[in-house]
Amino acid sequence: MTTFMPFSQADVLDAVIWALSEDAPLEIFGHGSRRGIGRPMQCEHALDLSGLSGVTLYEPEELVLSAKAGTPLIDIERLLARHRQEMAFEPMNCTRLFGGTATQTDKTGTIGGALATNLAGPRRIKAGAVRDHVLGISAVSGRGELFKSGGRVVKNVTGYDLSKLMAGSWGTLAVVTDITVKVLPAAEMQTTLAIRGLSDEHAVAAMALALGSSAEVSAAAHLPYGVTQRVASDMRGDEAATLLRVEGFGPSVAYRIETLKRLLENAGPMAEIGAQFSKPLWRDIRDCEPFADGTERPVWRVSMAPSEAHRMVLALRMETGADAYYDWQGGLVWLRMEAEPEAETLRRLIAEFGGGHATLMRSSPAWRAAIPVFEPQPAPLAALAARLKNEFDPKGILNPGRMVSGAPSAKVGETEEERSEP
Amino acid sequence: MSGLLMPTPDAETMRRRDEIVAGLRAIVPGEGVVDAVNEMRAFESDGLTAYRQLPLVVVLPETVGQVSRILKFCNERNIRVVPRGSGTSLSGGALPLEDAVLLVMSRFNRILEINFPNRVVVAQPGVTNLGISTAVEPEGFYYAPDPSSQIACSIGGNVAENSGGVHCLKYGLTANNVLGIEMVLMDGEVVRLGGRHLDSEGYDLLGVMTGSEGLLGVVTEVTVRILKKPETARALLIGFPSSEQGGQCVADIIGAGIIPGGMEMMDRPAIHAAEDFVHAGYPLECEALLIVELDGPGVEVDHLIDLVEAIAHKNGSTTCNISTSEAERLNFWAGRKAAFPAVGRISPDYYCMDGTIPRKELPRVLAGMRTMSEKYGLRVANVFHAGDGNLHPLILYDANVPGELQKAEDFGADILRLCVEVGGVLTGEHGVGVEKRDLMPEMFNEIDLDQQMRVKCAFDPNHLLNPGKVFPQLRRCAELGRMHISGGKLPFPNIPRF
Numbered sequence: 021m022t023t024f025m026p027f028s029q030a031d032v033l034d035a036v037i038w039a040l041s042e043d044a045p046l047e048i049f050g051h052g053s054r055r056g057i058g059r060p061m062q063c064e065h066a067l068d069l070s071g072l073s074g075v076t077l078y079e080p081e082e083l084v085l086s087a088k089a090g091t092p093l094i095d096i097e098r099l100l101a102r103h104r105q106e107m108a109f110e111p112m113n114c115t116r117l118f119g120g121t122a123t124q125t126d127k128t129g130t131i132g133g134a135l136a137t138n139l140a141g142p143r144r145i146k147a148g149a150v151r152d153h154v155l156g157i158s159a160v161s162g163r164g165e166l167f168k169s170g171g172r173v174v175k176n177v178t179g180y181d182l183s184k185l186m187a188g189s190w191g192t193l194a195v196v197t198d199i200t201v202k203v204l205p206a207a208e209m210q211t212t213l214a215i216r217g218l219s220d221e222h223a224v225a226a227m228a229l230a231l232g233s234s235a236e237v238s239a240a241a242h243l244p245y246g247v248t249q250r251v252a253s254d255m256r257g258d259e260a261a262t263l264l265r266v267e268g269f270g271p272s273v274a275y276r277i278e279t280l281k282r283l284l285e286n287a288g289p290m291a292e293i294g295a296q297f298s299k300p301l302w303r304d305i306r307d308c309e310p311f312a313d314g315t316e317r318p319v320w321r322v323s324m325a326p327s328e329a330h331r332m333v334l335a336l337r338m339e340t341g342a343d344a345y346y347d348w349q350g351g352l353v354w355l356r357m358e359a360e361p362e363a364e365t366l367r368r369l370i371a372e373f374g375g376g377h378a379t380l381m382r383s384s385p386a387w388r389a390a391i392p393v394f395e396p397q398p399a400p401l402a403a404l405a406a407r408l409k410n411e412f413d414p415k416g417i418l419n420p421g422r423m424v425s426g427a428p429s430a431k432v433g434e435t436e437e438e439r440s441e442p
Numbered sequence: 443m444s445g446l447l448m449p450t451p452d453a454e455t456m457r458r459r460d461e462i463v464a465g466l467r468a469i470v471p472g473e474g475v476v477d478a479v480n481e482m483r484a485f486e487s488d489g490l491t492a493y494r495q496l497p498l499v500v501v502l503p504e505t506v507g508q509v510s511r512i513l514k515f516c517n518e519r520n521i522r523v524v525p526r527g528s529g530t531s532l533s534g535g536a537l538p539l540e541d542a543v544l545l546v547m548s549r550f551n552r553i554l555e556i557n558f559p560n561r562v563v564v565a566q567p568g569v570t571n572l573g574i575s576t577a578v579e580p581e582g583f584y585y586a587p588d589p590s591s592q593i594a595c596s597i598g599g600n601v602a603e604n605s606g607g608v609h610c611l612k613y614g615l616t617a618n619n620v621l622g623i624e625m626v627l628m629d630g631e632v633v634r635l636g637g638r639h640l641d642s643e644g645y646d647l648l649g650v651m652t653g654s655e656g657l658l659g660v661v662t663e664v665t666v667r668i669l670k671k672p673e674t675a676r677a678l679l680i681g682f683p684s685s686e687q688g689g690q691c692v693a694d695i696i697g698a699g700i701i702p703g704g705m706e707m708m709d710r711p712a713i714h715a716a717e718d719f720v721h722a723g724y725p726l727e728c729e730a731l732l733i734v735e736l737d738g739p740g741v742e743v744d745h746l747i748d749l750v751e752a753i754a755h756k757n758g759s760t761t762c763n764i765s766t767s768e769a770e771r772l773n774f775w776a777g778r779k780a781a782f783p784a785v786g787r788i789s790p791d792y793y794c795m796d797g798t799i800p801r802k803e804l805p806r807v808l809a810g811m812r813t814m815s816e817k818y819g820l821r822v823a824n825v826f827h828a829g830d831g832n833l834h835p836l837i838l839y840d841a842n843v844p845g846e847l848q849k850a851e852d853f854g855a856d857i858l859r860l861c862v863e864v865g866g867v868l869t870g871e872h873g874v875g876v877e878k879r880d881l882m883p884e885m886f887n888e889i890d891l892d893q894q895m896r897v898k899c900a901f902d903p904n905h906l907l908n909p910g911k912v913f914p915q916l917r918r919c920a921e922l923g924r925m926h927i928s929g930g931k932l933p934f935p936n937i938p939r940f
Binding site: 068 | 557558559560561562582583603604606610611614615617618627631632633634635637638639640641642643644645646647649650652653654670671672673693694696697699700701738739741742745746798799800801802827830831832865866867868869870871872873874878882885886889890891892893894896897898899900901912922923925937938939940
């Protein structure tokens with residue numbers, strides 16, 4: 021096992037060309053905080069990007085920041101906070117889900133990992149995911165070619181948006197070395213309105229009403245009975261909590277909270293949660309803290325239409341045991357299964373209730389090898405994705421098999437190879 | 443016409459025209475196939491009117507099944523296809539080809555579903571951008587991206603071009619507001635990307651499709667996010683003695699943590715043309731005019747108006763009017779919205795450019811444009827989406843003067859080169875199309891362009907869909923597929939190993 025530790029773009033290029041010439045697949049990671057997600061890989065060698073670190077450009081008034089892929093997210097967040105800005109997509113910190121403790125704060129994720137996995141937090145419903153904030157990238161493809169896409173400006177339709185293609189590609193198309201993102205002003209203030217004791221169904225209706233108002237709710241989650249006490253907050257009691265976050269300028273936040281209270285006055289008992297508790301509360305919802313139980317019990321992340329997800333969960337519970345909580349107005353379900361992942365049951369029900377996708381975020385390697393971690397695609401779409409993979413990484417040397425099983429390299433005869441000896 | 447090289451028409455296809463028309467008629471009966479020259483004239487150009495070309499034949503399908511069969515028919519016979527929505531592209535994205543079937547999606551004009559709890563609208567691609575907002579308006583909702591052609595442009599075309607508008611800074615482009623599409627690939631396969639849920643289970647093909655300019659697939663259904671209208675909107679109309687001061691004001695507003703709903707700037711020639719046309723009461727003595735629109739709850743808007751007014755004053759504004767009524771706010775916008783036709787009044791023709799720059803480079807780029815204007819002997823007026831750095835220089839020329847169109851195009855190309863030089867891009871929202879195709883190497887090297895073409899190869903390996911657009915030269919997929927491992931084996935790369 022060789023682990024390459026590049027410190028420059030040129031180093032990455034060297035390593036990929038070496039891997040190509042040796043037919044030696046590489047596992048690509050930064051901090052490795054998300055290594056437990058995806059199908060287990062049989063890579064003899066690894067490419068550790070954590071040495072490729074540093075913010076290379078930050079112009080607060082232009083709302084733009086560029087960093088090398090291995091730059092720790094916390095470093096970027098601290099720098100932005102000094103200028104009262106933030107990455108509006110609230111990148112997930114996966115360490116807690118995989119048993120990390122609060123003291124292990126040095127390897128909590130990189131900007132490259134955030135892009136490769138596209139795991140956005142609660143503000144996704146208002147501000148978009150990582151894919152909506154990436155403006156440009158440089159990367160080395162599985163062909164050993166260094167390329168760039170996009171730029172440093174928000175409004176840009178020049179050529180195909182390969183930056184978005186990298187978002188959520190889990191390192192299977194190219195090794196991204198540099199990333200430029202749009203940053204935004206951080207809200208001056210935030211308050212969360214908690215409505216207690218609602219059923220899933222009533223909670224979803226309340227959240228839809230809130231999101232359909234002009235209150236500009238920036239996050240909407242529902243923690244069913246028993247989940248409430250597993251997140252940091254000043255909420256008392258076990259009963260369910262439906263949470264609506266409002267952010268912005270002080271007077272505006274106060275006004276919009278009042279608007280929501282009027283709108284939902286008959287929904288149930290309400291309490292306001294101030295910024296001091298609201299911030300850690302939403303961090304815990306983002307990071308799946310309620311299911312960070314130190315076990316390997318299967319955890320799913322399911323994305324569906326907000327109105328349908330809780331109905332799917334109800335049907336699922338008729339067939340198997342599962343804990344659930346909801347983010348994204350109810351459209352994002354975090355599920356912890358009692359025993360086995362029950363992938364087929366879950367995916368059948370997702371399709372039955374209008375479609376969406378489920379990703380197995382935590383499970384034993386055996387299960388991750390046995391069932392599709394990512395939602396299987398219909399044949400024509402799967403074939404299209406395979407052709408794309410083949411274009412960027414024909415020999416299957418970048419994270420082979422992490423997203424889909426199957427032969428790592430191109431179909432025989434599809435790729436002509438030329439080798440010029442020195 | 444200037445020297446735009448389009449792919450050489452395929453003689454074999456041209457020869458088989460009758461057979462192709464008959465084949466299409468078998469798929470789309472009745473008036474859905476147009477092959478008479480006088481009737482095809484309506485389709486010979488899009489919003490980039492300097493270029494005209496009659497297509498081989500026009501087909502207007504009504505169902506997804508027909509689209510699929512048309513594409514499969516053409517794919518099997520190696521016939522090129524140019525997709526078209528409403529034909530409002532400003533970059534020639536829907537310019538027909540002599541040997542290509544023009545696939546017009548305007549009969550896909552129905553809204554299929556309005557879903558308020560999930561805040562989505564599902565529409566066929568021929569529905570206009572404004573049509574979506576109009577459909578949800580009674581409930582107080584709207585669709586945020588609002589390109590200036592929104593009365594006419596189709597939502598399918600918006601996906602193809604990743605259209606913007608004046609509200610992009612706060613509400614995003616098309617790519618940020620589309621949740622799903624159904625599309626047909628060149629081989630006739632129908633695939634769905636996304637839906638009512640967020641994000642993708644695999645590669646973000648929706649992100650790639652948005653802004654792919656009709657080269658990857660034909661969109662047959664679009665699911666968009668709708669938003670509740672803000673409670674109020676008010677605008678400030680601010681005049682500055684220099685573009686530097688106007689630019690600094692924009693930077694300071696954003697630096698103060700304020701993201702306005704819209705933030706537009708005009709230069710002196712544009713201010714004068716607009717004022718002469720609509721009499722909006724614009725101050726004529728200033729060099730830069732800024733419109734800042736703030737939207738949200740009244741209490742927030744009032745708070746921010748005060749902040750912006752103070753920032754403007756600090757930056758040396760000479761006038762600052764604040765709208766006190768909806769009529770006044772719309773009046774502030776009237777001049778800006780009429781800027782293009784206003785310029786059309788003072789010149790026989792104008793050529794609209796679309797570069798984006800880092801905002802701080804505005805003074806340098808405006809100064810560069812003044813120099814170029816002298817060099818080419820052509821006037822230029824500027825309107826500018828100041829919030830996101832998207833410039834729309836309007837080059838004034840007269841097509842009846844021999845050589846002036848060429849001069850205007852050269853001038854435009856120089857402006858775009860300058861945009862790239864200062865860290866910007868060739869096009870912010872109008873697309874590459876045929877217009878900026880040959881300038882792509884200014885921004886991308888050969889390897890960069892190869893990666894984009896590889897995406898094309900995954901979708902349409904025979905390059906049959908909308909050829910001659912976006913890429914200066916499309917390389918054959920087989921050639922792109924070859925691996926070049928130069929230097930042979932590299933067993934000891936010079937990087938740390940553990």
